[in-house]
Amino acid sequence: MLYQVNMRRSRYLFILLIIPTLFFSIDTHAQKTKSQLEKEKKENLRKIAEAERILSETADEKKATLGQLQALNQQINARESLIRSIGSEIRILDNEIIDLKIVVSSLQNDLIQLKEEYADQIYSSYKANRGNSKLMFLFSATNFNQLLQRLKYLEQYSDARRLQAEQIEVVTKELNDQRSKVEAKRAEQQLLLNQQVRESRKLARSKKKQSELVAQLTKKERQLRKELENRREANRKLNTLIAKIIEDEARKSSTASTAEAASAAELTKLFESKKNNLTWPVGSGFISAKFGKQPHPVLKRITVVNDGVGIQTEKDSPVRAVFEGEVTLIGTIPGKNNVVVIRHGSYLTVYAQLKNINVKKGQRVRSNDIIGEVYTDRDGISELEFQVYKGTTKLNPENWLAFK
Incomplete structure (x- = not known):
């Protein structure tokens, strides 16, 4: 027992x-x-x-x-x-x-x-x-x-x-x-x-x-189609301008000194190391227009081609450089408002739909430097257009920005 x-x-x-x-x-x-x-x-x-x-x-x-x-x-x-x-x-x-x-x-x-x-x-x-x-x-x-x-x-x-x-x-x-x-x-x-x-x-x-x-x-199909055509025309003008910048940059790089070429190569390498981790160009907001061919949110059987992404944000949001580089273009394009292009070695980042610009051409900027403010249209929409290029190749910005 x-x-x-x-x-x-x-x-x-x-x-x-x-x-x-x-x-x-x-x-x-x-x-x-x-x-x-x-x-x-x-x-x-x-x-x-x-x-x-x-x-x-x-x-x-x-x-x-x-x-x-x-x-x-x-x-x-x-x-x-x-x-x-x-x-x-x-x-x-x-x-x-x-x-x-x-x-x-x-x-x-x-x-x-x-x-x-x-x-x-x-x-x-x-x-x-x-x-x-x-x-x-x-x-x-x-x-x-x-x-x-x-x-x-x-x-x-x-x-x-x-x-x-x-x-x-x-x-x-x-x-x-x-x-x-x-x-x-x-x-x-x-x-x-x-x-x-x-x-x-x-x-x-x-x-x-x-x-x-x-x-x-x-019910506003006619107006939406007109807005879409205006946007396509604005895209063509921006693409022409960027193509000219790329051509000018290629010409400059062919005559660049050894030191300048080495500096550009180093900046290219640093930019590439930040893939999936670049700071967002605005402090708040969401991807409202995705990269590449996308169905129109309302119009049936209509495809929209985006060379970058749209980031819808709050009114008067500051727009910041996503990485260090040199401002190679500031300008105004009908339908895109103010535009800033920054070179990061072999890469370019494009910021369109700005209300104002706070930088000058040739200026060196650092990551998070304010380059302007987002534009708000008559419908109250504040949407930044952001693009990334490597040479003449358009890249999906979502693959470069940090997860948010």
Whole structure:
């Protein structure tokens, strides 16, 4: 019997040691995942608030515009991402609650068995002694050796009962702790469910507004087509100007001194090392027009070709150089407003749709130097056009800018 008690003691000690270790590793992994999701949630909430500020500027004009639609699309995308993150957190909590319930169930069974065994010990002790005292049990020994054996037996039996009682106490505490964890997880999950419902309602309202806005813009097809043709003409003029700059720069590099060539090569190398990590040209905003061929946001079967990206931002936002270099062009192009071109060795960065210019041709600029302010059109849209070239090759700026 004492051997069985010791075996059970080892079993319960093993259970109570292995459960916290097991759930610590599970919780650590889950916490890491939840931490990442929490970071995503904060980023999406920032994007939603940012889009809301930009949307409020265009909405002040009281008429449907592409700028409103772009800001609304950004807000909808961010909110959909937020809802997905919340859903992932809820699923993680579901798994944690299931794991905790398994532990609770196991501990409940163990506690029942421990109490039954403890009751059996007390009953067996009473039955063996038949109500006699421990002293009578000792002094009824037939010789001294038997007395010592009975004394040792009583000590071991007393230790076994004490250990059984301690195990009951430990398991009871662990059971209560695990039950508290389950309740805490359920409360956390309920908060997330409530947040998910709120965000889903907001998303539904935004999508309704989006549909209404598209319907309004569709009625302005003639105006949109005219704006698109004006933009294409402005793009042609800017491309012609950039082609001339590239040609001039190539001519200059052919006659450059060894020191100048080495300096340009070094700057090219430094610029290339910043791929995917260039500072943004504006402090806030989102990509409102992607690089390359893109479907028109309203006009069906119409393709828009973007030589760079459009970054919709807030009114009067400062425009900054994304990297150190030399200003090779400042000018004005109808449909593009003020334009600044900066050379970074073999690379060029182009900043169009500026309200004003704060730099001069030939000036050396550093990363984050303010080169002007973004232009806001009559519809309240503040959209910077940003391009990146290597030689004559147009590059996707999103592959160069830091993740935002």
